[in-house]
Amino acid sequence: MSAENLHVGVIGATGAVGVELINVMFDRNFPVGELTLFASERSAGKTLETKYGTKTVTLFSVEEARKCDIVFLAVSGDFAKEYAPQIAAGDGALVIDNSSAFRLNDDVPLIVPEINGDLAKTAKLIANPNCTTAIAAVALWPLHQAFGLKKVFVSTYQAASGAGQPGMNELREGLAAGLKGEEIKAEVFSHPLAFNVIPHIDTFQENGYTREEMKVTWETRKIFGVPDLAISCTAVRIPTERTHSESIVVETEKPVTPQAARDVLAKARGVKLVDNPEKLEYPMPINATKQYDVEVGRIRTNLIFGDHGLELFVAGDQLLKGAALNAVQIAEASIA
Amino acid sequence: MSAENLHVGVIGATGAVGVELINVMFDRNFPVGELTLFASERSAGKTLETKYGTKTVTLFSVEEARKCDIVFLAVSGDFAKEYAPQIAAGDGALVIDNSSAFRLNDDVPLIVPEINGDLAKTAKLIANPNCTTAIAAVALWPLHQAFGLKKVFVSTYQAASGAGQPGMNELREGLAAGLKGEEIKAEVFSHPLAFNVIPHIDTFQENGYTREEMKVTWETRKIFGVPDLAISCTAVRIPTERTHSESIVVETEKPVTPQAARDVLAKARGVKLVDNPEKLEYPMPINATKQYDVEVGRIRTNLIFGDHGLELFVAGDQLLKGAALNAVQIAEASIA
Numbered sequence: 001m002s003a004e005n006l007h008v009g010v011i012g013a014t015g016a017v018g019v020e021l022i023n024v025m026f027d028r029n030f031p032v033g034e035l036t037l038f039a040s041e042r043s044a045g046k047t048l049e050t051k052y053g054t055k056t057v058t059l060f061s062v063e064e065a066r067k068c069d070i071v072f073l074a075v076s077g078d079f080a081k082e083y084a085p086q087i088a089a090g091d092g093a094l095v096i097d098n099s100s101a102f103r104l105n106d107d108v109p110l111i112v113p114e115i116n117g118d119l120a121k122t123a124k125l126i127a128n129p130n131c132t133t134a135i136a137a138v139a140l141w142p143l144h145q146a147f148g149l150k151k152v153f154v155s156t157y158q159a160a161s162g163a164g165q166p167g168m169n170e171l172r173e174g175l176a177a178g179l180k181g182e183e184i185k186a187e188v189f190s191h192p193l194a195f196n197v198i199p200h201i202d203t204f205q206e207n208g209y210t211r212e213e214m215k216v217t218w219e220t221r222k223i224f225g226v227p228d229l230a231i232s233c234t235a236v237r238i239p240t241e242r243t244h245s246e247s248i249v250v251e252t253e254k255p256v257t258p259q260a261a262r263d264v265l266a267k268a269r270g271v272k273l274v275d276n277p278e279k280l281e282y283p284m285p286i287n288a289t290k291q292y293d294v295e296v297g298r299i300r301t302n303l304i305f306g307d308h309g310l311e312l313f314v315a316g317d318q319l320l321k322g323a324a325l326n327a328v329q330i331a332e333a334s335i336a
Numbered sequence: 337m338s339a340e341n342l343h344v345g346v347i348g349a350t351g352a353v354g355v356e357l358i359n360v361m362f363d364r365n366f367p368v369g370e371l372t373l374f375a376s377e378r379s380a381g382k383t384l385e386t387k388y389g390t391k392t393v394t395l396f397s398v399e400e401a402r403k404c405d406i407v408f409l410a411v412s413g414d415f416a417k418e419y420a421p422q423i424a425a426g427d428g429a430l431v432i433d434n435s436s437a438f439r440l441n442d443d444v445p446l447i448v449p450e451i452n453g454d455l456a457k458t459a460k461l462i463a464n465p466n467c468t469t470a471i472a473a474v475a476l477w478p479l480h481q482a483f484g485l486k487k488v489f490v491s492t493y494q495a496a497s498g499a500g501q502p503g504m505n506e507l508r509e510g511l512a513a514g515l516k517g518e519e520i521k522a523e524v525f526s527h528p529l530a531f532n533v534i535p536h537i538d539t540f541q542e543n544g545y546t547r548e549e550m551k552v553t554w555e556t557r558k559i560f561g562v563p564d565l566a567i568s569c570t571a572v573r574i575p576t577e578r579t580h581s582e583s584i585v586v587e588t589e590k591p592v593t594p595q596a597a598r599d600v601l602a603k604a605r606g607v608k609l610v611d612n613p614e615k616l617e618y619p620m621p622i623n624a625t626k627q628y629d630v631e632v633g634r635i636r637t638n639l640i641f642g643d644h645g646l647e648l649f650v651a652g653d654q655l656l657k658g659a660a661l662n663a664v665q666i667a668e669a670s671i672a
Binding site for chain 1: 489545
């Protein structure tokens with residue numbers, strides 16, 4: 001694909017991820033020649049203010065979408081399942097899909113560009129990973145390359161933004177109600193999120209894990225190309241607005257020290273080492289929000305695995321590295 | 337000690353834990369004959385509304401405190417270090433100290449009554465454990481007895497209440513400010529807590545863990561009587577008001593199934609099994625708050641340790657089982 005003046009389509013441009021997709025393309029000077037924002041009949045014809053100027057929303061059709069060079073899908077898995085293959089077929093557009101629809105499909109690469117970006121050069125349909133997975137993966141991959149990951153235990157602290165703008169709105173409304181002593185409503189989340197913690201994201205599987213938790217296992221294995229990687233997750237929604245944090249323990253194949261891990265992570269792409277406890281510097285949502293890099297810190301020798309183990313904490317913007325940024329980086333890799 | 341009409345003293349009665357101590361004694365019909373609330377000169381003479389009626393605060397002195405049968409200390413470790421031994425010495429009062437001052441002292445029992453309550457019968461000075469430790473311990477002890485704990489990995493979701501009433505106030509003020517787009521102040525916590533996650537509670541140790549994290553290791557080992565128990569923790573403050581949650585992975589000595597674990601936990605004292613994901617029932621702060629029992633759920637076979645491992649989630653009221661309730665239960669055990 002030529003790297004100049006691409007015709008880019010965005011489906012789901014008004015959602016939390018869609019808005020960030022357009023911002024990120026602009027901020028990274030992605031070679032957008034023409035930008036088409038697609039929506040259903042309900043929104044078609046409306047105008048949207050974007051960094052590329054005021055845009056009128058186009059009614060989605062496969063035919064129109066196929067005219068693009070690249071189409072970003074920031075909509076539901078059901079929509080993606082139906083339309084992504086049609087948009088990509090033959091001489092259609094390169095489709096980069098943010099949903100989970102194709103992530104585990106053997107024919108569809110699942111890409112975190114810092115890890116396996118070369119797969120973007122030949123594919124016509126590419127899956128963007130789950131947000132929690134992408135954020136953990138950029139921190140874990142350099143450690144895996146340097147020390148070999150034998151076991152990985154993840155517990156997440158996921159923001160309302162994981163449920164899009166409606167999730168963020170429900171949190172803010174719930175906090176305002178809670179502060180006044182009023183009832184906190186729950187429509188987006190399964191329970192009130194304000195002043196609460198919900199150990200339940202996505203649907204429960206037969207094995208007792210949620211899909212969100214299993215995505216971390218399934219997707220990390222695929223992205224790393226390690227089909228039997230021992231990785232488990234507890235995924236928890238907490239009352240923050242944006243940026244997911246993760247507490248991670250790893251056992252390594254080779255001996256590792258916190259300083260050796262820091263040296264590796266300091267050079268790693270997509271990672272910002274924030275690990276000066278004596279200066280009260282460690283990864284936190286207030287700092288990681290709206291940043292491209294995933295913050296990694298609190299690195300210490302795990303008490304259980306000793307010199308073959310680390311404990312660490314990461315914080316990454318779910319809407320950026322966990323979604324929009326990674327998708328744009330995939331597009332960049334496809335034309336590199 | 338006679339179990340009738342005890343003279344009970346509370347030092348720190350206006351703090352978040354002190355208030356709950358008085359409530360819990362009343363609600364559990366602890367045999368209080370006389371209740372004396374002690375404070376420094378600043379508060380002495382003031383009146384406090386309690387379930388035992390209006391109480392005038394008495395100026396603290398060792399001499400007056402020694403006249404009590406039981407004295408609860410809900411103040412700083414420094415105060416406890418100086419005065420607890422003097423209050424307890426000789427024919428002084430039984431002292432139950434909520435601070436960390438004596439928890440690791442070989443001569444002072446550290447008690448979670450469901451586990452080692454018999455130690456309360458002979459001691460004159462008893463330490464009440466760290467909140468996170470006590471909450472995890474009631475869930476882990478029955479599993480340890482039934483299956484043997486080989487490795488324990490804990491990540492915590494700790495409420496502002498862990499920093500007392502000032503912490504809860506700062507959170508509420510921060511949330512109100514954040515909702516209005518105003519600056520969020522941090523005086524109690526090292527960073528703004530509202531809309532944030534802070535992976536830092538108590539001071540950092542040389543090994544990179546915080547004292548809060550090491551307390552879980554040190555104190556659980558002492559309470560369980562297993563000096564080399566392999567247990568590590570990442571302790572994280574989140575913007576909730578009350579009740580700590582914990583994500584826990586265990587490797588067991590003996591094979592274990594989720595159902596076998598549920599059967600054990602369903603019968604365990606101090607535990608409420610809340611584990612019906614299909615009904616959206618799992619441990620959460622909104623339900624565990626102001627409850628005596630620690631909620632345990634999300635029990636599943638850990639993907640990494642297989643039939644020798646479990647993953648689970650707990651939620652317990654930090655001010656109750658994590659502090660006031662446990663202290664009163666210690667007092668009950670001392671007169672049982």
